[in-house]
Amino acid sequence: MMDEKYFAKKTEDKWQRLWEENKTFEVEFDETKPKFFALEMLPYPSGFLHMGHVRNYSIGDALAWYKRLKGFNVLHPIGWDSFGQPAEQAAIKRGVNPRDWTEDNIVAMKSQLKKLGLSYDWRREMAAHRPDYYKFDQWFFLKMYEKGLAYKKATQVNWCETCQTTLSNEQASGGICWRCSNPTTKKEIEQWFLRITDYADQLLDDMQEIEAGWAEKVLKRQRDWIGRSNGAFVEFKIQDSTFKIKVFTTRIDTIYGVNAIVVAAEHPFIEANSDKLSSEVLSKIDEIKFEKTKAVDREVEIEKDGIDTGFKAVNPFSGEEVPIWVANYVLIEYGTGAVMSVPAHDERDFEFAKKFGLPIRQVISEPNLAHEHHTMQALALSDAFTDYGVMVHSDDWNGKTSEVAKVEMAEYAKKHGFGETAITYRLRDWGISRQRFWGSPIPVVYCNSCGAVAEKYENLPVELPKDMVTEGTGTSPLDNDSTFVNTNCPKCGEPAKRETDTMDTFVDSCWYYFRYCDNKNSEMPFSPEVAAYWTPVDQYIGGDEHAVMHLIYTRFWTKVMRDLGLVNFNEPVKRLLTQGMVVGETFFSDETGKRIYHAPKSVKVERDAKGKLLGVKSADGKPLKYAVEKMSKSKGNGIDPDEMVDIYGADASRMFVLFAAPAENELVWNESGIEGTLRFLQRIWRFVWKWQSAIGSRQSAVGSEEFSADARKLRRKTHQTIQRIDESLDSLQFNTPVAALMELSNAIHDFRVEPETAAKSDVYAIREAIESLILMLAPFAPHTAEDLFASLVGNENGILANGGKFPIYNAELAKADEIEIPVQINGRLRSKVIAEPEADNKTLEALALADEKVMEWTNGKEIVKIIVVPKRLVNIVVKD
RNA sequence: GCUUGGGUGGCGGAAUAGGUAGACGCACAGGACUUAAAAUCCUGUAUUCUUCGGAGUGUGCGGGUUCGAUUCCCGCCCCAAGCACCA
Numbered sequence: 020m021m022d023e024k025y026f027a028k029k030t031e032d033k034w035q036r037l038w039e040e041n042k043t044f045e046v047e048f049d050e051t052k053p054k055f056f057a058l059e060m061l062p063y064p065s066g067f068l069h070m071g072h073v074r075n076y077s078i079g080d081a082l083a084w085y086k087r088l089k090g091f092n093v094l095h096p097i098g099w100d101s102f103g104q105p106a107e108q109a110a111i112k113r114g115v116n117p118r119d120w121t122e123d124n125i126v127a128m129k130s131q132l133k134k135l136g137l138s139y140d141w142r143r144e145m146a147a148h149r150p151d152y153y154k155f156d157q158w159f160f161l162k163m164y165e166k167g168l169a170y171k172k173a174t175q176v177n178w179c180e181t182c183q184t185t186l187s188n189e190q191a192s193g194g195i196c197w198r199c200s201n202p203t204t205k206k207e208i209e210q211w212f213l214r215i216t217d218y219a220d221q222l223l224d225d226m227q228e229i230e231a232g233w234a235e236k237v238l239k240r241q242r243d244w245i246g247r248s249n250g251a252f253v254e255f256k257i258q259d260s261t262f263k264i265k266v267f268t269t270r271i272d273t274i275y276g277v278n279a280i281v282v283a284a285e286h287p288f289i290e291a292n293s294d295k296l297s298s299e300v301l302s303k304i305d306e307i308k309f310e311k312t313k314a315v316d317r318e319v320e321i322e323k324d325g326i327d328t329g330f331k332a333v334n335p336f337s338g339e340e341v342p343i344w345v346a347n348y349v350l351i352e353y354g355t356g357a358v359m360s361v362p363a364h365d366e367r368d369f370e371f372a373k374k375f376g377l378p379i380r381q382v383i384s385e386p387n388l389a390h391e392h393h394t395m396q397a398l399a400l401s402d403a404f405t406d407y408g409v410m411v412h413s414d415d416w417n418g419k420t421s422e423v424a425k426v427e428m429a430e431y432a433k434k435h436g437f438g439e440t441a442i443t444y445r446l447r448d449w450g451i452s453r454q455r456f457w458g459s460p461i462p463v464v465y466c467n468s469c470g471a472v473a474e475k476y477e478n479l480p481v482e483l484p485k486d487m488v489t490e491g492t493g494t495s496p497l498d499n500d501s502t503f504v505n506t507n508c509p510k511c512g513e514p515a516k517r518e519t520d521t522m523d524t525f526v527d528s529c530w531y532y533f534r535y536c537d538n539k540n541s542e543m544p545f546s547p548e549v550a551a552y553w554t555p556v557d558q559y560i561g562g563d564e565h566a567v568m569h570l571i572y573t574r575f576w577t578k579v580m581r582d583l584g585l586v587n588f589n590e591p592v593k594r595l596l597t598q599g600m601v602v603g604e605t606f607f608s609d610e611t612g613k614r615i616y617h618a619p620k621s622v623k624v625e626r627d628a629k630g631k632l633l634g635v636k637s638a639d640g641k642p643l644k645y646a647v648e649k650m651s652k653s654k655g656n657g658i659d660p661d662e663m664v665d666i667y668g669a670d671a672s673r674m675f676v677l678f679a680a681p682a683e684n685e686l687v688w689n690e691s692g693i694e695g696t697l698r699f700l701q702r703i704w705r706f707v708w709k710w711q712s713a714i715g716s717r718q719s720a721v722g723s724e725e726f727s728a729d730a731r732k733l734r735r736k737t738h739q740t741i742q743r744i745d746e747s748l749d750s751l752q753f754n755t756p757v758a759a760l761m762e763l764s765n766a767i768h769d770f771r772v773e774p775e776t777a778a779k780s781d782v783y784a785i786r787e788a789i790e791s792l793i794l795m796l797a798p799f800a801p802h803t804a805e806d807l808f809a810s811l812v813g814n815e816n817g818i819l820a821n822g823g824k825f826p827i828y829n830a831e832l833a834k835a836d837e838i839e840i841p842v843q844i845n846g847r848l849r850s851k852v853i854a855e856p857e858a859d860n861k862t863l864e865a866l867a868l869a870d871e872k873v874m875e876w877t878n879g880k881e882i883v884k885i886i887v888v889p890k891r892l893v894n895i896v897v898k899d
Numbered sequence: 900g901c902u903u904g905g906g907u908g909g910c911g912g913a914a915u916a917g918g919u920a921g922a923c924g925c926a927c928a929g930g931a932c933u934u935a936a937a938a939u940c941c942u943g944u945a946u947u948c949u950u951c952g953g954a955g956u957g958u959g960c961g962g963g964u965u966c967g968a969u970u971c972c973c974g975c976c977c978c979a980a981g982c983a984c985c986a
Binding site: 359443566765 | 902904905910911912913919922923924925926965966967979980981982984985986
């Protein structure tokens with residue numbers, strides 16, 4: 020029997036228990052059913068949930084419920100991205116084992132997730148730090164090693180002194196460590212790489228398969244990240260030297276305008292010729308290098324700087340001699356580390372030439388000015404002309420367009436052996452070596468006679484030592500564990516040493532969701548047959564901070580898996596929803612600027628009679644400043660989901676998170692709104708309490724019996740709502756369906772019929788409305804929906820166990836008996852008339868003209884024109 | 900600077916194959932019930948004027964197209980996020 024009042028905790032405890040007992044959300048591979056894979060980005064087990072998680076999982080859970088009600092076999096799993104630095108740092112700081120720390124955190128967070136009542140199939144849980152999972156990180160590594168996709172090379176890497184680790188280019192973007200925000204430096208080290216650049220073109224080209232389901236901003240960032248550009252290499256000979264300098268250019272058509280060759284300070288030409296350079300030049304080069312290693316303040320643009328080396332290069336097209344400069348604006352990492360400077364047609368070169376007084380010669384002209392440029396020696400340019408145009412001052416090429424010349428000049432260069440067309444990328448190979456303990460060991464052994472040897476598959480996993488190994492400085496912690504390091508060569512059996520670097524944690528998240536399909540498999544990462552049913556992911560949900568790293572790596576990994584024959588598609592994720600951040604309100608003291616008040620409830624908010632915010636004061640009456648910031652523990656503006664669930668219940672909390680803003684928008688947390696969703700749940704509860712016995716005792720079918728006008732109106736609202744919510748959920752809108760549910764609840768409330776006196780048809784209409792409402796409530800407030808459904812149908816097993824389905828929309832019932840047609844005079848609303856929904860234009864026109872208010876406006880005026888839009892409006896155009 | 904989003908009441912947000920702007924919720928105000936409070940219920944709430952019937956103004960700003968523009972076009976302003984010497 021249901022309680023008269025809604026007790027969230029009681030209801031939620033009950034259904035969380037029942038779901039577990041009944042294995043409600045456990046799903047199996049079943050080819051007879053259509054599948055749906057709903058996936059949220061897996062959490063790092065920090066130990067506590069934050070509101071970003073709650074939002075992420077509420078969205079995913081709503082979708083999973085919706086798809087279940089629509090008859091899909093829904094795979095909705097969760098796992099743990101449990102390798103990585105926080106565990107290691109916590110271990111160092113507190114002297115605990117990172118494994119224990121991680122496992123404890125998982126236990127804590129799992130109970131928080133369960134309190135939210137999320138509909139996961141918990142049997143499929145995975146955790147990256149457990150050997151049964153990372154065994155297959157290693158398996159994949161070996162496969163890639165065999166295929167030449169994993170390789171080791173000595174390289175300058177980004178190094179963070181504070182974190183004592185290497186960082187990928189992405190993680191050290193802008194010379195700043197992504198984790199600790201301190202400046203990074205460079206260090207020469209032997210590192211393992213994955214050849215993601217082999218897949219650069221596919222990563223770009225396959226985007227067309229997913230562009231319908233991914234936000235453009237994400238694809239754009241990936242495109243920029245890969246940074247493919249089509250151009251050419253050109254070699255410049257050096258006067259009095261056998262050395263040549265190769266440059267990359269996308270504008271070979273501008274080559275007659277070259278005024279200098281400019282190289283990066285780190286370019287090998289400098290190293291090779293350092294003995295011939297003056298001390299002035301060498302010290303300038305050192306200065307440039309030094310400036311680069313300093314912390315880069317991104318707000319300030321670095322001024323261009325450089326020096327003439329005194330060497331001369333020869334332009335292979337014109338034969339002209341140009342000076343060779345070293346400058347700080349040329350990047351060693353991109354292209355060849357050397358550029359041809361064409362100030363007339365490149366903004367950077369223009370700025371540089373202006374500063375150092377180098378000649379500027381225009382060789383591309385706007386088509387209509389080409390003749391003028393031919394006859395005149397030079398036109399003063401105030402800016403670089405970077406558009407395509409017509410060639411001038413370019414010998415035999417004069418008069419050709421840039422587009423034509425680009426192709427022909429590259430061919431010419433190739434024919435004469437000093438160049439060729441080329442494509443360059445910003446994307447670098449992915450360095451996966453980390454000098455850390457808490458990661459998946461790279462399964463390679465170094466043998467004195469055999470060199471680097473792959474570990475055998477049967478020896479996987481290469482397990483981490485049980486105890487935390489003490490931190491070394493600058494070397495891998497595992498170096499200090501002799502039992503781990505010392506092994507035998509898998510090839511010759513002689514004593515050998517293990518690789519002690521571990522893998523970047525982004526490796527773990529590349530393929531974790533495939534593991535959900537088949538997480539008990541000990542032979543393979545997953546069975547290709549089972550994965551073929553569940554994957555690709557139908558809907559992925561997560562923050563857009565993963566737009567480049569995780570989402571590019573996992574797309575790459577999928578393509579590798581495809582080439583290994585594990586999957587038969589190119590793209591792992593059909594649709595991606597990038598949810599907005601949850602931000603908190605923070606209050607500052609006006610006097611000191613310090614953050615002093617955290618919980619919004621501990622401040623006094625002053626408003627005027629209309630509710631407009633006048634100011635915020637502390638409990639003791641001092642004025643406070645207000646700001647919106649990313650929620651975090653340290654800022655004290657975070658909301659503890661546990662606390663929220665205790666006060667309002669999981670259902671009201673989850674529902675509010677979905678209702679408060681569209682999923683992609685930033686959500687400024689404001690607690691007062693939750694009470695609205697709680698009130699809504701209580702109201703539905705009251706409906707069911709009030710009507711359950713009437714519905715139960717008189718639930719006979721209604722046949723030809725006439726429905727009252729009000730009952731027809733309610734049924735209309737019910738069916739309109741069904742259609743609306745179905746469409747919204749299908750297009751991943753979660754805020755508007757909640758509003759629609761509230762509207763339906765308002766309609767039920769306005770249906771003023773009492774159970775004792777209700778006609779059979781009224782009970783039928785009420786039952787239809789309430790039952791539909793409850794079924795459509797399930798994605799948002801599953802516990803409450805389950806309980807109400809059980810009470811209503813008198814079956815304690817709830818919606819899914821009773822085969823509950825999303826209600827069926829009936830277009831006939833949704834149609835109105837009569838509709839209100841606005842009537843405009845000269846485009847301004849003046850009156851409304853009531854008409855049959857099917858009324859034709861003539862009828863509507865006549866109705867409008869006969870309307871009293873309309874006649875007041877048309878009286879004595881000439882009617883110029885009447886526009887009738889069927890079912891929508893009538894507009895009468897009049898003239899005085 | 901470039902790119903991508905976005906500017907609608909006191910607040911979060913609805914509504915665009917061009918057709919009643921402000922759904923739904925919050926907040927606020929008044930009322931009913933109550934000894935009182937909470938809960939619940941009723942009413943109001945863009946804005947100005949009003950003879951209380953209505954009338955004018957209003958979706959960042961300025962133009963345009965149209966019977967009609969939050970929606971389409973042109974030119975601006977502002978905000979947010981991302982990228983940033985990629986040759």
